[in-house]
Amino acid sequence: MLDFKIFCKGEELKEKIEEKKIINILHKHMKKDIHQKRYTKHQSKKKRQLIEILESRVSQRIFNNDPITDEEIKKITHYMAEVPNSCSRQAIYAIVIDDRVSKELLGGLLVGGVGWIHRADKVLLLFAFGDAYKAAGEIKFMPYLDAGAVLMASYLICEEMKIGTCFVNPNIREEYKKYFNEKFNKGELIFCGALALGKYDKKAGKNIKKNSILIK
Ligand SMILES: Cc1cc2nc3c(=O)[nH]c(=O)nc-3n(C[C@H](O)[C@H](O)[C@H](O)COP(=O)(O)O)c2cc1C
Numbered sequence: 001m002l003d004f005k006i007f008c009k010g011e012e013l014k015e016k017i018e019e020k021k022i023i024n025i026l027h028k029h030m031k032k033d034i035h036q037k038r039y040t041k042h043q044s045k046k047k048r049q050l051i052e053i054l055e056s057r058v059s060q061r062i063f064n065n066d067p068i069t070d071e072e073i074k075k076i077t078h079y080m081a082e083v084p085n086s087c088s089r090q091a092i093y094a095i096v097i098d099d100r101v102s103k104e105l106l107g108g109l110l111v112g113g114v115g116w117i118h119r120a121d122k123v124l125l126l127f128a129f130g131d132a133y134k135a136a137g138e139i140k141f142m143p144y145l146d147a148g149a150v151l152m153a154s155y156l157i158c159e160e161m162k163i164g165t166c167f168v169n170p171n172i173r174e175e176y177k178k179y180f181n182e183k184f185n186k187g188e189l190i191f192c193g194a195l196a197l198g199k200y201d202k203k204a205g206k207n208i209k210k211n212s213i214l215i216k
Contacts, residue, residue, distance in 0.1 A: 053159045058206050060164025061116045063198025068121045068163060076197070077124075079157040083149040086142050091132035092150050092192065095184070097123040102183070109180050110194060112168040120196035126150060127189035139190075144170075147192030154195050164200040169193050 077094060085092065097103060098121065107118035117123060128143030135142075151167045158165040170193045172180050185191055 050156075053156055056206075057155050057159040058204045059155075059166040060198070060200055060204050061166050061196070062200060062202070062204065063119050063121060063164055063196075064201050066121070066199035068197055068199065072161060072163065073122065073197075075161065076154060076157050076163070080150050080153050083153045085146045085149060086133075086138075089132040089146075091129045091143065092146050093127050093129065093189070094124040094150075094195075095127070097125060097184070105179075105183060106194065109172050109176050110168050111171040111173065113194065113196065117168060117194070117196050119198070121198040122196075124154070124195040124197065125184055126192040126194065127185065127187075128192050130188075130190050143190045143192055151193065151195060158197065162199075164196075164198050164203075166196050167193055168196060 073096060080092075080094065081090070097106065100118075103118040103120065103123060106123055107113055107115070110117060126147050128146060130139060130143070133139040133142050154165055155167070170191045172191075180191070181188070
């Protein structure tokens with residue numbers, strides 16, 4: 001910095017000193033590789049966000065009356081399509097049920113939704129397109145595995161959007177299946193379950209989870 005004094009006077013000298021200071025700061029930052037540090041910090045923050053979402057997610061069965069907007073449904077169903085799926089067939093489809101009568105009906109038909117599912121603002125019925133599953137025997141299990149990946153994505157995106165959700169398994173009493181199919185499944189697709197969606201005031205309590213699924 002002293003070198004400048006030989007050549008510069010007054011304002012010019014001040015400017016040069018400032019310039020030099022900035023260059024020194026830049027050099028210092030470059031030595032610490034501050035940009036890389038910022039990048040890794042950003043990456044680890046992103047990682048933490050996903051883990052936080054996984055850890056804070058719960059099945060929500062109590063909802064308030066706030067509606068879920070079309071935009072929100074679009075976003076949820078968009079991310080549901082991002083999931084891994086068998087042979088990339090992408091054979092899972094959803095329909096949105098939001099009228100009161102249909103929701104009441106589902107509340108009676110879906111064994112796992114009795115007593116609460118009708119209070120959800122919207123219910124997504126998940127179906128698999130059966131013709132997509134060509135390998136011997138796979139139709140017995142593959143549609144439900146594919147639906148499992150979709151339902152997990154829904155849980156995660158809903159958690160991020162602060163929307164409550166709970167999956168309902170596809171169990172319907174044998175004698176009621178014809179009513180379900182007449183009303184909701186005219187294309188005779190494979191019904192894989194339902195996702196109740198709604199806003200909430202109070203989040204459901206978290207279930208205690210085992211530490212790992214690993215068998216020692
Ligand atoms: C394959 C599957 C089927 C489920 N079926 C139902 C159901 O029919 N009705 C229901 O209320 N919850 C159902 N759930 C939600 C579970 O009860 C819930 O995930 C479990 O109690 C753990 O609670 P948590 O999701 O809050 O961690 C289902 C979840 C999964 C993954």
